[in-house]
Amino acid sequence: MVFVTAMTIGIAAASMRSALAIALVAVLIGATFALAAFLSTGPISFSPLLIAIAGYNVGLLDLVVALYFFERQRMA
16 A cells, blocks of 8 residues: 555656656655654564555656656657
């Protein structure tokens, strides 16, 4: 579920077409994990952070590929 949520956030950030928005969301993903790790009393696992980062990057790439595909179809 973390992967799908991060992928959706990546698609939403990329659809804004703003480098600032994309970078801000990336920083906020790390900041949210850091805050959760700081407030946690138990052991910390970094696998959800890595999964979220991978999902965010896949979401960004997914929108770029979709835009490229639709632009290519429009040109033909």
